[in-house]
Amino acid sequence: MQICKNAVKTPVDQLTKEPEYHNVKWGIAGRSEKKLNILLKELSELKIRTSSIVVIKCDINNQTELRNATGRTKILINCTGPHSILGEAVIKSCIETRTHYVDISAEIPQIFNAFRNNHNAAEEGNVLIVPSCGLASxxxxxxxxxxxxxxxxxxxxxxxxxxxxxxxxxxxxxxxxxxxxxxxxxxxxxxxxxxxxxxxxxxxxxxxxxxxxxxxxxxxxxxxxxxxxxxxxxxxxxxxxxxxxxxxxxxxxxxxxxxxxxxxxxxxxxxxxxxxxxxxxxxxxxxxxxxxxxxxxxxxxxxxxxxxxxxxxxxxxxxxxxxxxxxxxxxxxxxxxxxxxxxxxxxxxxxxxGYYTTAMCLIISAMTILRESDKMPKGGVLMPAAAFQNTxxxxxxxxxxxxxxxxxx
Missing domain, CATH: 3.30.360 (Dihydrodipicolinate Reductase; domain 2)
Structure with a gap:
């Protein structure tokens, strides 16, 4: 998994200390190497071993970098925003590289556009795109x-x-x-x-x-x-x-x-x-x-x-x-x-x-897709109540x- 911003460092601290998550390899991706290094430092201060964390520099306006980032993971957690600007390119790249996707968007126009523009392609590619996995909704x-x-x-x-x-x-x-x-x-x-x-x-x-x-x-x-x-x-x-x-x-x-x-x-x-x-x-x-x-x-x-x-x-x-x-x-x-x-x-x-609950919901949603995909639809742009109903x-x-x-x- 790739965690793109320090908004999730609190639940990461908790999840990485639980035995059931020890075998999960995860990474961070972002446009600024400086901010990525700051995040690594903050994680190390939480006594999290950072040597195994994959770090990927990625500007979503660079298609090569974006495809490289989405292609290296099974599921991508998008913590950027506003999603009206920063969501569509990441979703399309995930579909192209067959990478499952979750985010914390509460922007209903953007979510609806993502559904209209990408649902059929995601369904055909067996890729789960599940937006709004934070406090909403x-x-x-x-x-x-x-x-x-x-x-x-x-x-x-x-x-x-x-x-x-x-x-x-x-x-x-x-x-x-x-x-x-x-x-x-x-x-x-x-x-x-x-x-x-x-x-x-x-x-x-x-x-x-x-x-x-x-x-x-x-x-x-x-x-x-x-x-x-x-x-x-x-x-x-x-x-x-x-x-x-x-x-x-x-x-x-x-x-x-x-x-x-x-x-x-x-x-x-x-x-x-x-x-x-x-x-x-x-x-x-x-x-x-x-x-x-x-x-x-x-x-x-x-x-x-x-x-x-x-x-x-x-x-x-x-x-x-x-x-x-x-x-x-x-x-x-x-x-x-x-x-x-x-x-x-x-x-x-x-x-x-706004913080702990949103971040925890986001990570648990991603882990549910990783571990219970056999109980979920094969693909599509799906809202949480439909994607997770049998999990x-x-x-x-x-x-x-x-x-x-x-x-x-």
Whole structure:
């Protein structure tokens, strides 16, 4: 495997100390030899033996170097970003060299383009391209897998309530009390820029809805649940689960699930973030405004994102919880306001979502492909819920600080 940035050095420290990973040979690749050497030094300070780590200098704009890098490994972990700029070339090279691929992209326009442009070639070449293997969208995919296993059936609808619990010092971020590094903000700017094109492409590619949504189940933009106000989760998880459901429905004739995701904010005044984001969405059509957003992340996010990133204390005190409720009704039901014949709620939770959890999900996804490929589709650009549905992904995540529990039956 090739780990391309120091974002994963914390889980690498843990994984390299576990006996089951000792036989895995891995390397690092990047454009800057200076930064690669800095990463090696940081790894050695973690008491990791660096003499066996393969180091490859690779500029993705150089096709020869890129093919050399992708051709030397069984699976490539792409930690670069924004993926709208740095993803497509790496994916195409992996397909050409028959190398499996995972990344941490949450950029839904880029993910959808990767699917449209590369799915058939990856499927024909028996190459697995699995994007969005970080916080987006492994917890939601694994949670859905866990829910289905406990449900003992396929639910008609799954509602996912995504909650972040941030430390109090980050309610009004000052200094390193921010929540997210500016690199994530830059990726979001690209998403806002490309979102109109994505919506048109999605409608063109999938003109018919996956499943019919009864009017009784529709939600307003803001709705109350468990005493709190919720709104549609802005991450890519809902769209990626839908793409996974389309795949399993087509390939295995499995009943598709209507998956919906929502989120809330810690304090009521945090809802004030929503109007500016709508304004940014429209203004991102102008290049000058996109440049301003990327140049001054701290200003345009009220300090929640910065180039310094959050402190380790802030990271470790940030928690996340996904509460997922699956429901099913009799096939002949006409009014979905009636109680379902079956309902089950599960919870997925963990710590440090942006760093430790993202990196751990990424590495475990890659290791799952290496070790359980016989339980997975042979190839294609597949979303995590479709790629990993028959694997031991949930069990492996449980071993690394992600908790799964049944709340109500």
């Amino acid at each position: 492994i917890p939601s995919a694994a949670g859905l897998m866990f829910l289905q296993n406990q449900f003992k059936d396929i639910p008609d609808v799954v509602d996912c309530y995504f909650r972040f619990d941030i430390p109090r010092r980050s309610y009004a971020p000052i200094g390193q009390h921010c929540l997210v590094h500016s690199g994530t903000w830059e990726s979001l700017v690209f998403v806002l820029q490309d979102l109109p094109k994505y919506l048109n492409l999605k409608k063109e590619t999938f003109p018919e809805p996956l499943v019919y949504e009864p009017i009784e189940l529709k939600r307003s933009f803001f709705h109350r649940h468990s005493g709190e106000v919720w709104f549609p989760y802005p991450g890519p998880d809902e769209d990626l689960i839908e793409m996974s459901q389309r795949y399993v429905s087509d390939k295995y004739e499995q009943k598709p699930i209507r998956f919906r995701s929502f989120c809330t904010v810690p304090k009521f005044y945090h809802f004030l973030i929503i109007p500016p984001m709508y304004m940014y969405y429209y203004l991102c059509r102008f290049e000058w405004f996109r440049k301003m957003l990327c140049k001054h992340p701290k200003v345009f996010t009220a300090g929640y994102m910065s180039r310094q990133g959050p402190s380790e204390v802030s990271r470790m005190n940030t928690k996340y919880t996904l509460t997922m409720t699956g429901k099913s009704w009799d096939s002949n039901v006409k009014n979905y306001e009636h109680d379902p014949k079956k309902s089950l709620t599960v919870k997925v939770s963990g710590t440090d979502p 031991n992904l949930v069990e492996n995540l449980m071993k690394h600080k992600m908790e799964f529990e049944v709340v109500t039956k």
